[in-house]
Amino acid sequence: MSTPKPKKKFSRRKFIVRSTVGVGVAIGATYFTRPLWRRSIAGFVNSAELPYNGSTDEPRLWFEVTADNEVILNSPKVEMGQGTFTGLAQIAADELEVDIQQIKVIHAPTASGNIDGTSTGGSTSISSLWQPLRELAATMREMLKIEASKQLGTDAAALTVKNGVVAHNGQTLTYGEIVKNVTEWEIPETPPLKDVSTYKFVGKPVPRVDLKDKVIGAPMFGMDASLPDMLYGAVVRSERIGATFVGADTSSAEKMPGVVKVVKEPDFVGVVATSQMAAEQAKQAIKAEWATERNWQSEDIEAMIKVGQGDPVTIQKTGRAKRILDNEEEVITAEFTSPIGAHAQMEPNGAVAHVENDNATIIMSTQVVNLTRKEVADRLGLAPEDVNIIPTYLGGGFGRRLHTPNAVQAAVLSKAVGKPVKCFFNRREEFQNDTFRPPTHHVLRGVLDKQGKIKAIEHNLSSGDVMFGSPMFPGIAEPVLGADVGAWRGGMIQYEAIPNFRTVSWRVKLPFATSWWRSLGLLANTFAIESFMDELALKAGKDPVQFRLEHIQEDEAGHRLREVIKAAADKAGWKDEVVNGRAMGFAASTDARTPCAQVAEVSIENGEIKVHKVTCAIDPGIAVNPDQVRAQCEGSIIMGQSAAMYERMFVKDGQLLPTIYGPYRMALMRDAPKEIDVVILENADAPGAVGEPPLGPIGAAIANAVFRLTGERLRSLPLTIA
Template sequence: MSTENKKKGFSRRKFLTRSAIGLGVILGSGYLSRNLIRRYLAGAINELEPSYQGNTKSPSLWFEITAANEIILHSPKVEMGQGTFTGLAQIAADELEVDISQIQVVHAASASGNLDGLSTGGSTSISGLWQPLRELAATMREMVKQAAAQQMGVDVAELSVNNGVITAAGKSLTYGAVVKEVSEWVVPKTPPLKPIKDYKFVGKPVPRVDLRDKVLGAPIFGMDATMPDMLFGAVVRPPMIGATYAGADTAAAAKMPGVVKIVSEPDFVGVVATSRMAAENAKQAIQANWTTEKSWQTADIEAMIKVGQGTPYVIQKSGNAQRLLAAGEDIITAEFKSPIGAHAQLEPNGAVAFVEGDKATIMISTQVVKLTRGEVAKRLGIAEENVNIQPTFLGGGFGRRLHTPNAVQAAVLSKAVGKPVKCFFDRQEEFQNDTFRPPTHHVLKAKLDADGMIAAIEHNVSSGDVMFGSPMFPALAEPLLGADVGAWRGGMIQYGAIPNYQTISWRVKLPFATSWWRSLGLLANTFAIESFMDELALKAGKDPVEYRLAQIQDDEAGTRLKSVIRAAAEKAGWRDEVVDGRAMGFAASTDAQTPCAQVVEVSIENEEIKVHKVTCAIDPGLAVNPDQVRAQCEGAIIMGLSATMYEQMIVKDSVLYPTIYGPYRMALMRDAPREIDVVILENTGVPGAVGEPPLGPIGAAIANAVFRLTGRRLREMPLAIA
C-alpha cells in the first residue's frame, strides 16, 4: 500500500461518521476533483474496514450474570468457524476478572437490542470489538463492584476480585449473588483498561469455547433449528442465468400426499407440507415457467471480463506510470485470469420462520442480522422491531450469508399457513443460485531501470461486481466510487518504493449474481501481481525475496510487510533452486492492513502439482488467540490452494455447472499440504484482520514454484500443467 494513501490516526469509528458527512460534499464537487477524491476514498477504504456499528455503552445488553455465577455474553457478531466467540470470551474474561470457563457466548437475538448495523465479515469482528468490548466488560465489572460495596457496607477500594468472586474484610460475594439484589443499575464512567501484559487469556492459545459442542455434534446450526408444530417448505428457484419467474402450473403438486398449501407469490412459488420428503416431491411436480433474454455460455462471460472494456477507474496512482508505460520495446506485459468461484459452504442456506399476526421469529445462519431483519419486515409489511432474528452457528460463512432472501421466503411460507416453516436450499440450488466470486482478467505492465529495479508498474483488473448491488452498501456509493472496492481488494501495488505505479479497475456487470467470497478480490489480484513480480525479479536476475524487499517503502506498513517477508523466507530456509525435484515459490500480500508472506514447496507428481509444505508469516498486529490465528492461516491456505488449483464454475446454455461436490473439484485431505508452518509477528499491539489475509499469497506462490519446476508460467486459475 502506498505512502500517499496512508492516513495516520484515522480511526475506524471516525471514518464511519466522516464518510456519511463526506458523501454530500463529494457529490456536489466537480468531475475533475472527483478522480482525486475517488483515489483518496479508495486508499482510505483499502485500509479501513467498517467493523462494528452497534451498542458500545450498555453492558446489560451484552452480559447476563446468572445465579450460578456464569456470564452469558450476547454476541452481535456470529460464529462461522473463524473463532470469534473464543476471542470475545477471552477479551471479556480478562476485563471482567472471571475465568474463561465461566463465560458462555451466545448469538444475540435481534430482539435483545444488541444489534450490529454491519455484518460479520471482512475479518473485522475481533479488531472491531477489541476496544468496545474491553470497555463494556470493565464497566460491567465496576458496576458489580459498586453494588457489592454497597451490599457489603465497604468502600469500593477495599474490594478485591478473583474469578467472579468479590472479597472484602473476610467476606465474599459472587457476581451472581450481588446481581440478584440489584434492581437498578448505575452505569459508571468507563474505567481504565488493564495493560495488555496483565491479561491472563488474551494472547494465549485458549481452546475454542465451542469445541466440545462441535465434537459432540450438538444441534447448534441453522439447519438443526426447529419450532413446535413445524411444517416443511420448499421453494422453486431459477434454474438458469437471467431467468425471471413467470407463473407455474401447480395443480398436480397440490394433490400430492402431505401437501398443506401451494404458495404462489409474484416472484416465486413454494409449497408447504407435513414432511421434508412431501415438500420436496411436491416441488418436483410444480411446473414453473421462466422467461429468459438470451442464452449464455462461458465464452460470453469471458468476453465481457476483459481489461479495456467498460469504464476504467484509477484507484491508486503515484508518479506517472501511464506516461512511462505508454510505448516502448522495453515494456514487459503479462496477462492473468481467474474463473467463477462457488462458496460451496457445507450447510445450505435456509431458515425456520414463524409469522404470527404482525410478529415474526426467524432462526437462521446469517452474517447480516440487521439486514435480514429489515428484509423480512419489508416483505411482510411489519415493523422491524416486530421481527426477531435468532442467529445460529453458521455451517460456514465465507460471504455466502451476506444475502438472505431465504429468510424472506421462509417467512412468506409461514405466513401463508400460520405455522412455523422450515425451508432450505438443496445442493444443486446452492451451486446454481450462489452469489459467486466474480471471474477476473488482469493486465500488468512494467518497465525496469538499468539496475533491473521497477521504474514503473501498472495493474489493470477487470472483474464482476463484489460490493455493488449488495444491499449492505448504499447505491450512493456506486457513482461515487466508480470502481468496486471488493473487486480490487488486494489489487493495489504494495511496493511503495517504486517511483511510478498505478492500479486501474475496470468494472463489469455480469448477468448473474457475483459477490463477497472470503477475501474478495485478494486471491486473484495477488495471483496476478505476485506472479508478475516473480517474472520481473527473474528478468532482472535478482532473488525474488530480495527484489521485493528492496522495493518496499520504509513507513509502518512497509516495515511490517518487510518483516513478514523476512520471517517467512528465514523460517522456510528460502532457496531459489530445485532440490530433489522440489522447488520453492514465494509471494506476499497486504490485506486490511495485515501483511502476509508465504513460501511453498512443490513437486510435480504424475503430471499433477503437489504442494508439500507451506510456511506462512503473518502480522495481525496482536494475536488474541495465537492457536486460532494459526487455524485461520491453515484453513485459508488450503481454501486458497483449492481455488487456485481446482475450482471453476462454467456456464452452458445459461445453466451454471457443476451442481455437486466432486465435479466441483475442491481440495480434499489428499491435496492438503502435509506441513503448514505459521509464524506470527505482532508489531502493533492491537488486533487486526486474520480470517482473510492469509488467502492472498498462496496462489502466486504455487504458480511461482511451478515455473521453477517446468519453465512454464501458469497465468490462469485453476492452474493446469497437463
C-alpha cells in the same frame, strides 16, 4: 437467576469515533476533482477496517450474570468456525475478572437489542470489538463492584475482584449473589483499561469454547433448528441465468400427499408440506414459467470480462506510470485470469420461520442479522422490532450468507399456513443460486531501470461486481466510488518505493449474481501481481525475496510487510533453485492492514502439481489466541489452494455448472500440504484481520514454484500443467 435490565441513570462512557467512507466522500467532493478524490477514497478504504456499528452504551445488553456465577456474553457477531466466540470470551474475561470457564458466549437474537448494524465479515469480528468489548466488560465489572459496595457497606475502590468474586476484609460476594436483588443499575464512566501485558487470557492458546458441542454433535447450526408443530417448505427456483418468474401451474402439486398448501407470490411459488420429502416431490410437480433473455455460454462471459470492456476507474496513482510505460521500448507485459468460483459451503442456506399474529421469529445461519430483520419486516409489513432473528452457528459462511433473502421466503410460507415452516435449499439449488466469486482478467505492465529496479508498473484489473449490487450498500455508492471496492481488494500495488505505479479497476456487470467470497478480490489480484513481481525479479536477475524488499516503502506498513517477508523466507529456508525435484515459490500481500507472506514448496507428480509444505508469516497485531490465528492461516491456505488449483464454475446453455460436489472439484485431504508452518509477528498494538489475509499469497506462491520446476509461467486459475 438472570440479571434484570438496567434503568440507565447516566452514561458518560467515551468511545472512539471512527471515520467513515461517507465522511471521506463529503470532504473529497468538496475539495478535489473527481479522479483525485476517488483515489483518495480508494486509499482510505484499502487501509481501513469495518467498524462495529451497534450499541456500546448498555453493558447489560452484552452481559448477563446468572445465579451460579456464570457470565453470558451476547455476541452481535456470529460464529462461522474461525473461533470468534473464543477470542471474545478471552477479551471479556480479562476485563471482567472472571475465569474463562465462567464465560458462555451465545448469539444475540435481535430481540435482545444487541444488534450489529453492519455484518459479520471482512475479518473484523475481533478487531472491531477489541476496544468496545474491553470497555463494556470493564464498565460491567465496575457496575458489579458498585452494587457490591452497597451490600458490603464499603467503598467500591476498597474491593478486590478475582474469578467473579468480590472481596473485602474477609467478606465475599460472587457476581451471581450481587445481581440477585438489583433492580436499578448505575453505569459509571468507563474505567481505565488494564495493560494488555497483564491479561491472563488474551495472547494465550485458550481451547475453543464451542469445542465440546461440535465434538458431540450438539444441534447448533441452522439446519438443526426446529420448532414444535413445524411444517416443511420448498421453493421453486429456475436453473437458468437471468430467469424472471412469470407464473406457474400448481394443480398437480396441490393434490399430492402431504401437501398442506401451495403458496403463489408475485416473485416465487412454494410448497408447504408435512415432510421435507413431500415438499420436494410437490415442488417437482409444479410447472413454472420463466422468462429469459439469452442462452449464455462461458465464452460470452470470458469476452465480457476482458480489460477494456467495462468502466475504468483509476484507484491508485503515483508518478507517471502510464506515460512511461506507453513510451518505453522494453516493457514487460503479462495477462492473468481467474474463473467463476462457488462458495460450496457445507450447510445450504435456509431458515425456520414462525409468523404469528404481528410477530415473526426466524432461526437461521446468517452473517447479516440486521439486514435480514429489515427485509423480513418490510415484506410482512411489520415493524423491525416485531421480527426476532435468532442467529445460529454457521456451517460455512465465506460471504455466502451476507445476503439471506431465503428468510423472507420461509416467513411468507409460514404466514400462509399459520405454523412454523422449515425451508432450505437442496445442494443443486445452492450451487445454482450462489452469489459467485466473479471471474477476473488482469493486464500488468512493467519496466526496469538500469539497476534492475522497477521504474514503472501498472495493474489493470477487470471483474464482475462484489460490493456493488449488494443489499448491504446503497446504490449511491456506485457513482461516488466508481470502482467496486470488493473487486479490487488486494489489487493495489503494495510496493510503494516504486517511483511510478498505477492501478485501474474495470467494472463489468455480469448476467448472474456475483458478490462477497472469502477475501473478495484478494486471491485473484494477488495471484496476478505477485506472479508478475516474480517475473520482474527474474528479468532483473535478482532473488525474488530480495527484489520485493528493495521496493518496500519506509513507513509503518512497509516495515510490517518487510518483516513478514523476511520471516517467511527465513523460516522456510528460502532457496531460489530446484532441489531434489522440489522448488519454492514466494508471494506476499497486505489485506485489511494485515501483511502476510508465504513460501510454497512444490513438486510435479504424475503430471499434477503437488504442494508439500507452506510456510506462512503473518502480522495481525495482537494475537488474541495464537492457536486460532494458526488455525485460520491453515484454513485460509487450504481454501486458497483449493480455489487456485481446482475450483471452477462453467456456463453452458444458460446454466451454471457443476451443481454437486465431485464435478465441482475441491482440495481433498490428500491434496492438502502435509506441513503448514505459521510464524506470528505482532507489530501493532491492537488485533487486526486474520480470517482472510492468509488466503491472498497462496495461488501466486504455488504458480511461482511451478515456474521454477517447468519453466512454464501459469497465468490462469485453476493452475494446471499443460
